[in-house]
Amino acid sequence: MVNDSVMTALLEFRSKRNWEQFHKPKELASALTIEASELQEVFQWKTEEEVAHLLSSPSREKIVDEIADVAIILSYLCHDLGIDLNGAVLSKLQKNEAKYPVEKAYGNAKKYNED
Amino acid sequence: MVNDSVMTALLEFRSKRNWEQFHKPKELASALTIEASELQEVFQWKTEEEVAHLLSSPSREKIVDEIADVAIILSYLCHDLGIDLNGAVLSKLQKNEAKYPVEKAYGNAKKYNED
């Protein structure tokens, strides 16, 4: 997820505030949706052109901050559950390779059980 | 986010399927919420004890897979927007240090404008 020194800083931040007690797995999963939704809100009602403008305006910092918030929660979650994220992603990627074979999925984001 | 070789595998997966066209920033932000919400659903209606049981049962694999899905979307987003996630997290952590000073935040997850 994040590198070791950043993870250490995250854990120190949490420990200093005695916030481990709030970080139950279910709460962190809920927080992940909340943070992701805040990122989504930055793009709400916007056209593709307006999003492009946003990304090269001072609002970019807000977007980066919201992405960081998601990453922070995800990092705590992986740390607390003992998940090796690189391994988890590779394992899921293999499942996705089987689920979306190139010959069927090429240029097509539909699931195969859709109309 | 993920290490370089995993990121390379993610980009190859996407490129082989010609899926870059679907991964507009706004769509990825939306996908991030959808994936986070699927993780949240695994814990839905469950008590703390049931969650603990889940995490040491075969359902653990489902949880790890859902976390991987969030990490996959987050990785594409950071890649596409040119965001250094370690730097973004450190920068946000500094803002959080200022926003939640230890003396006020110790053992207290409330925001200061709440009742």
Added chain:
Amino acid sequence: MVNDSVMTALLEFRSKRNWEQFHKPKELASALTIEASELQEVFQWKTEEEVAHLLSSPSREKIVDEIADVAIILSYLCHDLGIDLNGAVLSKLQKNEAKYPVEKAYGNAKKYNED
């Protein structure tokens, strides 16, 4: 969803601001998640006791407002797609009766394909 006079007020609000152009079905679905997530955030990190306290404190107004925001988006969505919400709920309830037969579902929120 809401009664006819409230729906009329919602449509007037939107029309006066020329906001129909933003309310594409996909955008409204995205807005629904964003608003629901804001409600969820009010309860974040809180114990059952703290939530009960919140509901009888001045914060109750914030909760009611967030619920109203969800209802507003849902009302626009049903209006724009020509959905009769009472009929839709009854139809879905019948499917849920079949999916969760009383003898299996009594006191049990688990889906049947879970551990």
Added chain:
Amino acid sequence: MVNDSVMTALLEFRSKRNWEQFHKPKELASALTIEASELQEVFQWKTEEEVAHLLSSPSREKIVDEIADVAIILSYLCHDLGIDLNGAVLSKLQKNEAKYPVEKAYGNAKKYNED
């Protein structure tokens, strides 16, 4: 929200399964996001044209069902918290009228603190 006879059917469904115990306000708020996100997923990766096609295809039933799921959770929440949804929406609409005056908001979905 829904009419009295539909609300009665929802409460009977829940009572017969002894599911009130799961419907704590925080859980219902979480369920609301999960259901809204499932609706959002139906539109994921889709262009405006594809969404229009979806809405006039057999997939329309899935969309109506997902909207019903959101309405069901919202109905339980309002019932359990004693919220009059029509009143809540009118009250929130008045706040929105003040927040988004017509002369500033006409044809413009931006919040005023944005770039």
